[in-house]
Amino acid sequence: MSRTTPLIVAAWRGHVQVVSLLLEARADPCEAQSGEGTPLWFAAEAGWPDIARELLQRGAAADMCDPGGRSPLWAAARHGHVEVLKILLDEGGRLLDAPAETGATPLFVAAERGHLNAVELLLERRASLQVENRFGATPLAVAAESGWPEVVAALLKAGASPGTSNVHRATPLHLAAAGGHCDCTRLLLDAAAEVDATNVQGATPLMLAAERDRQATVELLLARRADPMRRNASGGAAVELAESQ
Structure with missing residues (x-):
């Protein structure tokens, strides 16, 4: 079973107050689950904008990808989580066109899954x-x-x-x-x-x-x-x- 952390579990399940308490107790916002992603990656995948925002404010790195090269931005795009996408793009959008190992970018996976609002936002930010x-x-x-x-x-x-x-x-x-x-x-x-x-x-x-x-x-x-x-x-x-x- 993959090693996980309380912060990752709380971020994935959308428990904002628990995330805040763990961060106050100096949980590492950049510690990744073994073989998978960071707390921010899981918050982006699950679509929790408040948690994504808090993690970024506490030092989470928006450019930390999972082992497959999939960034938090990529994870949010795949599921059409527009509010999380906005937060991550406002962080600088450095990984706007960053591909996963498959070559698929955030725009690619949003288009493939039919997430129109996500596609329009990524195009507005000049995704390739x-x-x-x-x-x-x-x-x-x-x-x-x-x-x-x-x-x-x-x-x-x-x-x-x-x-x-x-x-x-x-x-x-x-x-x-x-x-x-x-x-x-x-x-x-x-x-x-x-x-x-x-x-x-x-x-x-x-x-x-x-x-x-x-x-x-x-x-x-x-x-x-x-x-x-x-x-x-x-x-x-x-x-x-x-x-x-």
Whole structure:
């Protein structure tokens, strides 16, 4: 079992008065749980702004990450804890674009989980739009893949490129179409995403939607002049992929 401290337990569970008492008794606000994070990290993860504020006032380091390279800011962003994010960003925001070991930044994980308010705050503080995780995915790509149209719209408005592709050459449009996320697909097309872009297998967004029976998305892509007769690397066309379902 991981070694923990009373301060970490109190910070995680949101016991403000207990945190204050422990700090008065000179508990170390920077002592990390074995193999995990600091009291501030756990307060950020759980979304306790008053505790985060008190820990910072008592000397907690906002830039102390867990062993996976995830900062308190990253932890707050992942769960959409906007008030905690504001507190940490006001500390200086040094880790605004700091990635975890996976390459995912605070904006990336907020976008992936659909936390619109957190995404808007991070964009307001000028978080980078073009960061990529280890698979080459951007915040826009994961928002499109997860089906969060409001987040996709916010990222596009902030200047995210709909034409970026991951290590498999899949664009955000590929990912949205494959998931049958019609609203995201429409937003990307409106932002001039290439309708017949091909991934490493030569597949277009229409092919991915067709082979997964995403009927509404197929109709949308066809209405935007996607080519139903274009063939992938295996020789299959969208119309044939649809018929095989």
